[in-house]
Amino acid sequence: MGFLTRTVMLHRTIYDMDSEDQEADEAATKPTATESLSCHQHVAYSASFQVPAFYFNIFDSNGSPLPISDILETAFFRSSIREDTKATTFAVSAGDAAFPLLSQGDHPVLGSPSWYLHPCETANVVGELMDEIQHNPDWNDESRLVRWLETWFMVVGTAVDLE
Amino acid sequence: MSTYGARHYNSQATFSTPASTTLFRRLTWEGTVPLEVRVDSKELPANSDRGLECYYVQAPRVSYLPLLMPEIRRFLMDVVFDEAAAEILKEDEWWFESEDGIPMKWHWSIGLIYDNHAISHSLRSTRVATSGVPLKLTLHLASPPSDKLLLSPSVEACKQAFMGQLKEADFIRWGNTKRMTSLRKAEQDGIWEGIKEHNFDDFWRVASKVTPTTAPTRTQSPPPSSASVHGRPPSADPGNVPDRDGAYSVRCIPxxxxxxxxxxxxxxxxxxxxxxxxxxxxxxxxxxxxxxxxxxxPPPPPSRTNPNPQAPAxxxxxxxxxxxxxxxxxxxxxxxxxxxxxxxxxxxxxxxxxx
CATH class of the missing domain: 3.10.20.90 (Phosphatidylinositol 3-kinase Catalytic Subunit; Chain A, domain 1)
Structure with missing residues (x-):
């Protein structure tokens, strides 16, 4: 039971909202500082769906995890994800899909609280792309699996910024 | 309980749930665990009536901690806190901690929390884990440890966590979530209402549409063509409708x-x-x-001196x-x-x- 992990620094702009300014027009608030955010990213195996799943947490400069509303505001999330989705404190859902796109849950190895991109459609989406490129007769099983994982990262990259 | 089982006992309808299955589902549903909830004395608001801050409840195993919060809140308001304290109580800040200092996951069922605590305790104690001793929980009113617990416990978040698990279980059983997704919205909500209100009939009216039954396949199936008595592989009997929904026909068990x-x-x-x-x-x-x-x-082969050998202990x-x-x-x-x-x-x- 292993998993891949890395930590990436992100940034967000802080708007000065101290007490005197709260009455002020929102357009008048100016960005005052940049806050560093720490994004912990994990790739762990989903035993239920038999595919890798992308888990992450984003922490502010005090080490507190960001709630979903703030996560969606970061540049980590592709803006396309914010369209046509509905967010609660627990999950982000698109349309009438069976599973939420993004949800809270226990990390499958560490048991710690995490956000994860739901892996229910992963096999179908990656499989569809693989069908288009799988005709290369030179590939052995291993290079096919590597290609599968590369394609998986590409698919995940359509939702979040993995740069 | 027995009357409920008897009602179904003579029913031979193809899709009815066998009485024994209903009995065990009923027993599971009615299972409760004793909890002793004590507010952290350091966090009691000013003017609290100390000495009464302990709440005992026999909680359903299938329920969740956020579903207990309203009754705990009522109790605290009745006997412990004054009006001023009510203003500052925020349930989505509440969290529970065991005696061992382990925060209790609010998205786990209470039965799982109890059993998981029992086995962790088995590391440190020789006491039999299944005895009905209350699980002692400290209720903290603020600052849940965000590195241990999911954020923002609420009844709505609890419902979403529950429905997610239910759908994941459905996927594991059948390789898709068609059974869950074909439920109407009212039915999906009805499952959760059954949990919230602890109503067995409301819950199982819908849940039985997604949960396999232990249909008595041996008596209802046509005689097996193969010699194997236990031969009940999913693909062997595609025409047998009741078996298709049977517990032994699922792809996997969650x-x-x-x-x-x-x-x-x-x-x-x-x-x-x-x-x-x-x-x-x-x-x-x-x-x-x-x-x-x-x-x-395996037991040793029988001999004249030992015709019925037992497996070594x-x-x-x-x-x-x-x-x-x-x-x-x-x-x-x-x-x-x-x-x-x-x-x-x-x-x-x-x-x-x-x-």
Whole structure:
């Protein structure tokens, strides 16, 4: 039971909202500082769906995890994800899909609280792309699996910024 | 309970749930655990009536901590807090901690929390884990540890977590979530209302549409063409409609194994093993955690002096709790999935150590 992990620094702009300014027009608030955010990213195996799943947490400069509303505001999330989705404190859902796109849950190895991109459609989406490129007769099983994982990262990259 | 079972006993309708299945589902549903909830004395608001801050409840195993918060709040308001304190009480800041200092996961069912605590306790105590001692919980009113607990406990978040588990269980069983997604919205909401109101009939009216039954396939199926008595593989009998929804026809059973103090194991658990016989709890545990559940050696061949030889005794190192019950190794995984799964569809096997 292993998993891949890395930590990436992100940034967000802080708007000065101290007490005197709260009455002020929102357009008048100016960005005052940049806050560093720490994004912990994990790739762990989903035993239920038999595919890798992308888990992450984003922490502010005090080490507190960001709630979903703030996560969606970061540049980590592709803006396309914010369209046509509905967010609660627990999950982000698109349309009438069976599973939420993004949800809270226990990390499958560490048991710690995490956000994860739901892996229910992963096999179908990656499989569809693989069908288009799988005709290369030179590939052995291993290079096919590597290609599968590369394609998986590409698919995940359509939702979040993995740069 | 017995009257409920009797109502179904003589029913031979193809899709009815057998009385024995209903009985075990009823027993699982009615299972409760004792909780002792005490507000952290350091966090009591000013003017609290100290000495009364302890609340006892016999909580349903299939319920969740956020669902208990309203009654705990009522109790606290009645006897402990004054009006001013009510203003500052925010339930989505509440969290519960065991005596061992472990924060309780609000998205786990209360039965799982209780059993998981029991097995963790088995590391430190020789006390039998299944006795009905109250689980002592400290209620903290603020600052939940965000590195241990999911954010923002609320009834709505709890519902979303529950429905997510239910759908995941559905996917594991059938390889898709068609059964869950074909439920109307009112039905999906009805499942959760059944949990919230602890109403067995409301819950199972809908849940029985997604949960396999232990239909008596041996009597209803056509005579098996193969010689194997246990031969009930999913593909062998495509025309047999009741069997298609049967507990032994699922692709896999949603099972998680909890070990003391931490790791949760999950793997695909098919209902049948390669030789066509039902997968049992003993086989499953011996395969996945052989050091704790070594396979029983076979008995020696019979001889004149010993015509009925017994298998040599193996020292028991660990035990398995399912719904608080010590589960025998010969229990079939498919049966457990149909009868002893939690309301979210998962069979939770808590492994404790024998000391």
């Amino acid at each position: 099972v998680r194994v909890y070990l003391p103090d931490g790791p949760v194991l999950q793997d695909l658990v098919p209902p049948m093993v390669e030789d066509g016989s039902p997968n049992t709890l003993g086989q499953y545990l011996a395969t996945h955690i052989p050091l704790l559940f070594p396979l029983q050696p 193996v020292q028991q190192l660990a035990y398995a709790l399912i719904q608080g019950v010590l589960a025998p190794p010969e229990a079939e995984m498919a049966w457990l999935g149909a009868c002893l799964a939690g309301a979210d569809g998962w069979v939770n096997v808590c492994v404790g150590l024998v000391r």
